[in-house]
Amino acid sequence: MSHLRCDQTEAWAALRGHFEAHGRAFDLREAFARDAGRTAALSFDAPEVFADLSKNRIDTATLKFLLDLARECDLEARRDAMLSGEPINLTEGRAVLHTALRAPRGKGLFSDEVHGVLDAMLAYAERVRDTAASGIRHVVNIGIGGSDLGPQMVVPALDAYGHRELTLHFVSNVDGHDLTRVLRRLDPADTLFIVASKTFTTQETMANAQAARNWFVANGGADVSRHFVATTTNVEAAAQFGIDTTFGFWDWVGGRYSLWSAIGLPIAIAIGADSFRAFLAGAHAMDRHFASVPLERNLPMMLGLLDVWYRNFHGFTSRTVAPYHQGLARLPAYLQQLEMESNGKGVDMAGSALPFATSPVVWGEPGTNGQHAYFQMLHQGTDVIPVEFIAVKTPAHTLADQHAKLLANCLAQSQALMIGKTSAEALAESAPTASPRIDANTLAAHRSFPGNRPSTTLVLDALTPRSLGALIALYEHRVFVSGALWGINSFDQWGVELGKALASQLLPRLASGDTAGLDGSTASLLARLRQ
Ligand code: F6P
8 A cells, every 4th residue: 555655745735834824933831821721632641651742832733734644644554554564664575563572462463473482481581580590690681782772771770670689781882891891790600691683693792692602611601501592583593603592583573673572581581570571561552552542642643743743844853852760761772773773764665765854863861960961952052952851750769859859850841941031030030150240131141041942741650561661662653653654664774784884894904904995084094093
């Protein structure tokens, strides 16, 4: 079935007109003053996640135009095509079925295969967690990209649920400092290595796995097959490496969508089988919401539409994520791969160059740390950068004073971004730390804030396996929505290939010093690095 690309629709032209008439000059403060029902109209409830979109530069009229766009682009049919296993990853001829990994037994596609591996993996995880019997105290996940970022984000996020006698380590970088830093602290006798790679060919992972095995043997490790397991679609290659415990998955699971599969083994070891099942159930609840709730109350749909509004009409080039929960420190890095590897594309499905912008830059740090680093720019810089705040109502600790301060800061930042401060207000304030020699009007210009800076606030009642599963699925579907509207393939990643191929060509040149045929810059840098 062929669908219209966003810019080929009547709704796109209508949105352009709406933007020129009302969007460009939209003022959040005026919008709140005008409409007492604004917060209610722009708040959304999805499983485990509440979303306040009211501090965004939209109103119900904007939403109507965006919903027209969604309908004209057949967004629901595209969603259904993904969920029913059509090969929507056209360039690789694959289905996109990470949702099948979290469907209850008997309910999703490939259920027997999925639950067969899941049961085996969770039983294995429980055996490792029985530390008295397994003798394991350290688990090292060796993987990169989608074989690293998900588990590396989730394990600390769910630390409250984590096994107290097991330490999880993550090694991803081919930079030997990464592996060395971890191995220095370990003893082969109580260490389990997970070699995580969908393809089992990734240069970084293979080099690190080989080095880990050499270290294991050199330090008296016995029984490689008991201390190394693999999570991969390439079971044969894992066997050739000498690993006989392998948990498989399938080509219809994209790397950046794979933490629900065997790639989630470190998560299962950390939090246990019951919590891992709750994690899957949370994601499944969000899948049901995405699949069945009407467009106008469907949170992933709304967020994806908002992303298009900001990227293609307001021209915002980035979005920052500010989780006010230290456990979510790695969420921005995880979202970078999810969104930028999925939607960082320049051609549509037919290979035609796109005449509009696609993925924004996604970045961020946990609050409140970011406030003391780059929030200055968010408040007073020349770029408008929408912020996504994530607040968690109930913490997993008992430090009530800290938590109240954390939440107050989260609310204060979105409020400050929106209301700003006029120079008249700044002039009326005292500024005890300002230089006594500066003119009052000049100082007021420095101390004023433009305001009208947009933000979204997502609220979780608590950070649990279930709510985190729902939150991640929300992001996955939101990325699908903007990608589908843009008419791109969100499920391939050809853009990573060229660098990989050139690195393979440069590797022998680093050894030989041969710079023949290289551009001047690369030749000179290569020579300098060899000196
Ligand atoms: O280089 C990008 C990429 O292919 C990602 O898409 C993937 O998550 C990562 O490399 C790791 O791949 P693998 O799991 O096959 O080692």
